[in-house]
Amino acid sequence: MERSRGNMRQYVEEIRKLPDGSPVKGRFAVRSKEQVQDYKSKEGKYFFLDIADRTGSIRLKFWGGTDSRPAVELYNSLQPGDVVMLTGTVAQDRFDNAQVITVNEGTQLLKRVEGVPAEELPEYLPATRRDRRAMMDGLLGHVRAMGNAHLRALLDSFFSDAAFRDRYMSSPSAIVHHHNVVGGNLEHSLNVVGLCLRLCDSYPELDRDLLVTGAILHDVGKLDEYSSRAAITMTDEGRFLGHVAIGTRLVTERARSVPGFPPELLMKLGHMIQSHHGSFDPGNALKGMKIPEAAALHLADEADAMTKEFLQAVEGARQGQDPWVYDRRIGNEIYTR
Numbered sequence: 001m002e003r004s005r006g007n008m009r010q011y012v013e014e015i016r017k018l019p020d021g022s023p024v025k026g027r028f029a030v031r032s033k034e035q036v037q038d039y040k041s042k043e044g045k046y047f048f049l050d051i052a053d054r055t056g057s058i059r060l061k062f063w064g065g066t067d068s069r070p071a072v073e074l075y076n077s078l079q080p081g082d083v084v085m086l087t088g089t090v091a092q093d094r095f096d097n098a099q100v101i102t103v104n105e106g107t108q109l110l111k112r113v114e115g116v117p118a119e120e121l122p123e124y125l126p127a128t129r130r131d132r133r134a135m136m137d138g139l140l141g142h143v144r145a146m147g148n149a150h151l152r153a154l155l156d157s158f159f160s161d162a163a164f165r166d167r168y169m170s171s172p173s174a175i176v177h178h179h180n181v182v183g184g185n186l187e188h189s190l191n192v193v194g195l196c197l198r199l200c201d202s203y204p205e206l207d208r209d210l211l212v213t214g215a216i217l218h219d220v221g222k223l224d225e226y227s228s229r230a231a232i233t234m235t236d237e238g239r240f241l242g243h244v245a246i247g248t249r250l251v252t253e254r255a256r257s258v259p260g261f262p263p264e265l266l267m268k269l270g271h272m273i274q275s276h277h278g279s280f281d282p283g284n285a286l287k288g289m290k291i292p293e294a295a296a297l298h299l300a301d302e303a304d305a306m307t308k309e310f311l312q313a314v315e316g317a318r319q320g321q322d323p324w325v326y327d328r329r330i331g332n333e334i335y336t337r
Contacts, residue, residue: 009123013055015090016099022090024101027113028053029124029231030082032176036075038068045071050176051084051101052231053124057176059100060086061093062110070105080175081233083113083124098325116230124230128183132169135183135190139216142193148209150265153258154251155213158220171223172232177329178308180232185222188304189215195300203296210265211293214272218297221247221273248273272297310334 010026018024028051036047045068049060064071078084088103088110103110128135140159146152158164169186173179179188193215200208221243227235237246248270255261255269272294279287285302289295313327314336323337 011055012051012053012058015058015101016056018090020090020092024086024088024090026053027083027085027123030078030080030084031057031231032080033075033078036072042066044068045075047071047075049078049084051086052126054122054126056126059093059098060088060110061091061100061102063102063104065105074110077112081227081229081231083116083230084110085113086110095326098327121230125228125232126181128179128181128187130183130187132183132186135186136165136169139186139190139193142212142216146209146212148213150258150261151209151213151269154255154261155216157254157257158217164223167223168220170228172226172228173219173222175226175232175234178305178312180312182228185219188308189219191304191308192218192297192300195303196296199296199300203292205292206296207293210268210272211296214269214276214293214297215300217247217251217269218273218276218301219243219247220250221245224250244274244277268293276301278302 010024012028015022015024031050031052033050034048036045038045043066045064047062047064049062050057051060052058062071062074086101086103087108088101089108091100091102092098093100143152143155143159146155159168170182171185172181173184173188179185193212196211196215197208200206200211221241224246225235225238225243227233251269251273252266255266268291271290275289275294276297278285278298279289281287285298286295289298309330313325313330313334323335324333325336326333
């Protein structure tokens with residue numbers, strides 16, 4: 001434990017090592033919340049939150065009393081990005097077979113903290129463990145190595161902007177899914193570049209420069225889709241449009257500022273960004289894709305995202321208990337040993 005604001009502070013990574021029944025007291029950011037629910041066998045309501053600090057996240061279950069109004073009022077007062085103070089107990093959720101913090105109305109505390117100072121906010125945001133400046137240097141090395149002058153000029157138009165570089169280095173890749181940390185989008189994008197280059201080594205017919213450009217820019221819309229203060233939240237633009245539409249627009253606008261940028265090249269790049277999630281047809285993930293580079297980008301993106309999703313689930317599972325844990329994001333039990 002470390003001292004924070006004059007008090008002993010419990011971090012999530014330490015809470016995860018505690019046995020059931022251990023008391024918990026601390027301040028955490030609300031990452032997400034689920035709809036308030038009725039008890040099945042008695043009056044009253046309960047709800048779940050995902051809470052986090054810079055060391056990780058954990059699920060919180062609030063048990064309301066027989067009068068449902070206080071639980072509903074508390075639920076409505078809490079939003080993703082808020083900081084909460086709580087006293088609770090470590091427990092094992094029998095439905096998910098996962099560690100949670102339980103807070104009981106009346107005997108324990110859960111309340112919103114007002115006026116959190118800016119210098120305290122980094123305490124609540126997990127960050128990538130990799131060196132972000134080193135990763136950015138690696139990414140810029142791929143830009144400098146690009147042979148296609150138009151694609152290199154397009155990327156230079158983004159990364160020559162210091163403010164853009166800072167945002168690219170800080171952006172998360174998700175709220176609760178893979179690479180959902182400060183710098184997660186940079187880590188993910190650099191991984192996708194590496195996977196795409198391996199595909200190019202196996203399939204030299206692929207347009208290497210186009211594929212690398214698509215890998216670097218496929219999630220550029222996430223810089224405007226997410227906001228990070230005490231927690232990662234979605235912006236209004238992100239809710240309305242999503243990062244695919246935002247990214248397509250950003251790339252189109254920048255490309256039009258590059259003299260002589262070939263229209264067909266822009267269409268190919270835009271198509272790759274728009275299709276990188278793959279088809280919604282469960283029987284054919286490549287349906288709708290027009291060029292092999294789009295297929296390669298989708299598969300590289302999916303490989304990195306799903307691998308990291310599993311690794312995060314295993315890391316977040318409670319150690320020392322049943323090795324089989326149900327993960328809500330993946331949708332089935334996973335083996336954690």
